[in-house]
Amino acid sequence: MKEMKLFLGPQHPGMHGNASVHLFVDGDIIKRSYLLPGMLHRGFEKQMERKLWVNNIALIPRVCVPEPDINEMAFALATEKLLKLDVPERAHWIRMIMLEFARISAHLMAYGGLGGPTGNYTLMYHAHIDRNLILDIFEKISGARIYHQYIVIGGVRKDLPEGIDEEINAYLNDLESRLNEYRDLGIDNPSVVKRIKDTIMLPEAVVWELGVTGIGMRSATNKPYDIRKVMPYARYNQVEFEVPISDYSDARSRLDIKIKEVQQSINIIRQCLDKMPEGEVRVKPSRGQSMRWTVPKGYVYAPVESSRGEFGYYMVSNGGTTPWRVGVRGASYPQGLLGIEKYLPGTRIDDAALWVDTMGICSPEIDR
Amino acid sequence: MNSISNLEAVDNIINSTGKVIKKEPISDFQVAYEVNKSDVHQILTSLKLEGWKQLSYLSAVDWPEENKFELVYILLNWDKPVYIQIRAKIDRENPSMNSIIPIFPGAKYYEREAHEFFGIAFPGNPDYKKQLIMEQWDDIPPLRKDFDPRAYSDRKYPSREYPDNFSKKDKENESLEKQAKRRKRARKLRTGGEE
Amino acid sequence: MISTKYTEKKKFNKQEIDRKWWEVGDYFRRNSLWLLMYCTGCCAIELPPSMTSAYDMERLGMGPMATPRQADILLVSGYLSLKTLRRLIYTYEQMSEPRYVVALGSCPINGGIYHDSHPVINQLDQYIPVDTYVAGCMPNPESVLNGFVDLMEGIKNKTANGWKKYHKNYDWYKKNQFDVLGEVVIDDEFHQ
Numbered sequence: 001m002k003e004m005k006l007f008l009g010p011q012h013p014g015m016h017g018n019a020s021v022h023l024f025v026d027g028d029i030i031k032r033s034y035l036l037p038g039m040l041h042r043g044f045e046k047q048m049e050r051k052l053w054v055n056n057i058a059l060i061p062r063v064c065v066p067e068p069d070i071n072e073m074a075f076a077l078a079t080e081k082l083l084k085l086d087v088p089e090r091a092h093w094i095r096m097i098m099l100e101f102a103r104i105s106a107h108l109m110a111y112g113g114l115g116g117p118t119g120n121y122t123l124m125y126h127a128h129i130d131r132n133l134i135l136d137i138f139e140k141i142s143g144a145r146i147y148h149q150y151i152v153i154g155g156v157r158k159d160l161p162e163g164i165d166e167e168i169n170a171y172l173n174d175l176e177s178r179l180n181e182y183r184d185l186g187i188d189n190p191s192v193v194k195r196i197k198d199t200i201m202l203p204e205a206v207v208w209e210l211g212v213t214g215i216g217m218r219s220a221t222n223k224p225y226d227i228r229k230v231m232p233y234a235r236y237n238q239v240e241f242e243v244p245i246s247d248y249s250d251a252r253s254r255l256d257i258k259i260k261e262v263q264q265s266i267n268i269i270r271q272c273l274d275k276m277p278e279g280e281v282r283v284k285p286s287r288g289q290s291m292r293w294t295v296p297k298g299y300v301y302a303p304v305e306s307s308r309g310e311f312g313y314y315m316v317s318n319g320g321t322t323p324w325r326v327g328v329r330g331a332s333y334p335q336g337l338l339g340i341e342k343y344l345p346g347t348r349i350d351d352a353a354l355w356v357d358t359m360g361i362c363s364p365e366i367d368r
Numbered sequence: 369m370n371s372i373s374n375l376e377a378v379d380n381i382i383n384s385t386g387k388v389i390k391k392e393p394i395s396d397f398q399v400a401y402e403v404n405k406s407d408v409h410q411i412l413t414s415l416k417l418e419g420w421k422q423l424s425y426l427s428a429v430d431w432p433e434e435n436k437f438e439l440v441y442i443l444l445n446w447d448k449p450v451y452i453q454i455r456a457k458i459d460r461e462n463p464s465m466n467s468i469i470p471i472f473p474g475a476k477y478y479e480r481e482a483h484e485f486f487g488i489a490f491p492g493n494p495d496y497k498k499q500l501i502m503e504q505w506d507d508i509p510p511l512r513k514d515f516d517p518r519a520y521s522d523r524k525y526p527s528r529e530y531p532d533n534f535s536k537k538d539k540e541n542e543s544l545e546k547q548a549k550r551r552k553r554a555r556k557l558r559t560g561g562e563e
Numbered sequence: 564m565i566s567t568k569y570t571e572k573k574k575f576n577k578q579e580i581d582r583k584w585w586e587v588g589d590y591f592r593r594n595s596l597w598l599l600m601y602c603t604g605c606c607a608i609e610l611p612p613s614m615t616s617a618y619d620m621e622r623l624g625m626g627p628m629a630t631p632r633q634a635d636i637l638l639v640s641g642y643l644s645l646k647t648l649r650r651l652i653y654t655y656e657q658m659s660e661p662r663y664v665v666a667l668g669s670c671p672i673n674g675g676i677y678h679d680s681h682p683v684i685n686q687l688d689q690y691i692p693v694d695t696y697v698a699g700c701m702p703n704p705e706s707v708l709n710g711f712v713d714l715m716e717g718i719k720n721k722t723a724n725g726w727k728k729y730h731k732n733y734d735w736y737k738k739n740q741f742d743v744l745g746e747v748v749i750d751d752e753f754h755q
């Protein structure tokens with residue numbers, strides 16, 4: 001049979017975000033495939049070079065839309081490292097609460113995204129309503145639903161509102177009690193398991209070859225390779241949590257790890273609320289004028305663990321009022337570009353959407 | 369795990385394979401080395417053999433005053449958690465650097481991106497010349513310092529015209545002069561004094 | 564009281580009958596608007612909440628559609644880079660008429676936060692006609708739904724006639740599109 005060309009995306013219900021996978025198929029086996037990125041390109045790295053350090057805070061959450069807080073954190077970490085600035089103790093804990101909530105919401109979205117390619121829309125509806133409740137909590141804390149601009153250089157913008165503890169606890173209890181429901185709907189649901197078990201394998205050798213990080217890596221190597229554990233930032237060294245791992249990486253085990261990580265995040269948030277000290281939440285990086293302060297010369301790379309893997313900002317300062325160069329290391333770069341080109345061929349057409357979903361591919365961070 | 373001894377281990381590996389121009393310890397988990405362009409491949413190879421198996425990031429920095437591009441390779445070893453930045457300067461005229469695909473296959477798309485944004489050639493990478501992110505780009509590579517996105521945007525995309533009295537917030541500062549003054553001040557703050 | 568006196572039935576001419584039928588059509592149309600799911604930018608992240616249980620778009624008779632041929636609304640959710648604009652125009656021209664365009668966010672209005680960025684266009688209505696704008700960065704689900712209600716009003720009052728404008732000023736739109744996108748010479752591995 002002749003090779004035929006198909007497009008998955010950019011306008012496609014199974015595609016997450018505005019990207020396109022070009023598939024050359026023979027029957028329903030993929031022969032060659034490429035990701036066509038760039039449809040969300042907006043010249044981020046150039047834009048950031050032209051804005052003051054403070055102004056950049058408004059811009060950075062837009063790099064990765066489903067999980068914006070990691071951008072704020074990476075940017076703040078990098079700048080603080082350049083400034084040699086110490087953040088108040090309480091701010092660290094508030095940051096962790098935000099980051100873990102962001103992780104839960106991103107995981108829920110990805111897990112609900114399984115509903116698209118498998119036709120199991122109930123799952124999607126459940127996941128999105130739970131995610132929406134997180135957005136409400138975010139709105140109470142920071143005033144915005146998606147782009148919070150809450151983690152800023154030198155701490156967080158303002159303290160937590162009063163009475164948020166009970167609300168968070170109530171939400172966490174609710175979510176925790178329903179995690180089993182999620183399992184039943186998704187990864188333990190016999191009609192879905194047929195599709196996700198033993199498909200879209202990711203052997204350990206491929207992980208090292210491509211440089212996949214995050215859940216993909218942990219599910220294949222059976223080692224707790226998580227930046228929160230290996231190189232703790234904020235106060236991750238003072239909370240107790242496990243890094244779920246497995247030694248067999250198919251679509252199902254990766255989704256399984258996602259659900260387990262949600263449980264761990266819930267534990268972390270509870271500990272944060274317990275251990276959080278009182279006090280200041282923000283220090284001013286006061287060098288020069290109120291807005292046009294400068295940052296000493298230097299090069300720094302600041303990684304954080306996002307829901308998809310290692311996410312980092314590479315920042316160069318030449319002592320000026322704006323960054324000299326900002327590079328964004330998107331966590332989905334390896335599996336999104338090289339992974340689709342090298343390892344998607346040989347699978348079936350319907351696996352392409354599952355690949356995009358379970359590998360954790362976020363197109364805005366590839367394009368920037 | 370003791371990260372200090374890890375840093376020493378890195379020092380030994382790099383000093384035994386190539387000449388270090390400058391070393392910058394950044395934190396307990398990160399160290400930067402500036403090396404010669406010709407040593408980069410050797411150093412990367414020996415680091416990979418020692419366990420720095422993951423290429424986290426590859427990109428370039430533009431230094432127009434020195435007339436150089438600076439290439440950055442960031443490696444990570446998950447078992448001995450140290451990030452290593454390897455930096456090498458190359459000429460800004462006809463910039464070119466041999467590809468590191470034989471060492472790190474994952475570099476393929478990073479190199480294509482660096483070519484697209486900076487115009488650096490990577491011989492050895494089979495399709496570094498193809499456009500990845502943008503389509504039919506018609507100017508100099510956009511991340512070079514001499515490219516001005518604002519001028520490009522003004523030239524290419526018509527922007528919306530607003531009448532002077534478009535937004536009236538408070539009655540007192542409504543007069544046109546005051547508005548113009550405010551706008552001028554805002555522009556000055558934004559651009560740092562130049563008009 | 565209704566008069567019982569016989570009056571001769573009024574004869575409508577063809578135009579009036581057409582108009583009546585359009586009104587009937589518009590009534591049904593505005594109560595079953597189908598969206599095209601093309602998430603062009605970051606404002607699209609607020610669409611799942613407004614579509615699922617929390618805000619439930621379906622009570623307005625709206626639902627997501629997979630193909631452009633079945634959809635009434637092209638939802639432009641956010642900024643458009645040139646690469647997306649090309650695909651957006653293809654999609655718009657594939658849709659059957661009447662078709663409406665709703666633009667979310669401040670980016671399609673005047674460039675928003677990306678007003679000086681090189682790959683992002685500044686003004687969407689230079690390239691395709693827009694019926695309703697929803698301002699905000701990003702507009703939350705309430706305002707998204709409000710925008711759709713505005714569009715329904717527009718259909719009722721016959722102000723949402725962007726697709727007619729597109730026919731009328733076709734040359735102008737085409738010229739603008741051509742100016743910014745240039746000729747289509749695509750030659751890369753994706754299009755062998």
Ligand code: SF4
Nearest residue numbers: 641642668669670700
């Ligand atoms: S208006 Fe704001 S949220 Fe919407 S696309 Fe533009 S930058 Fe993103």
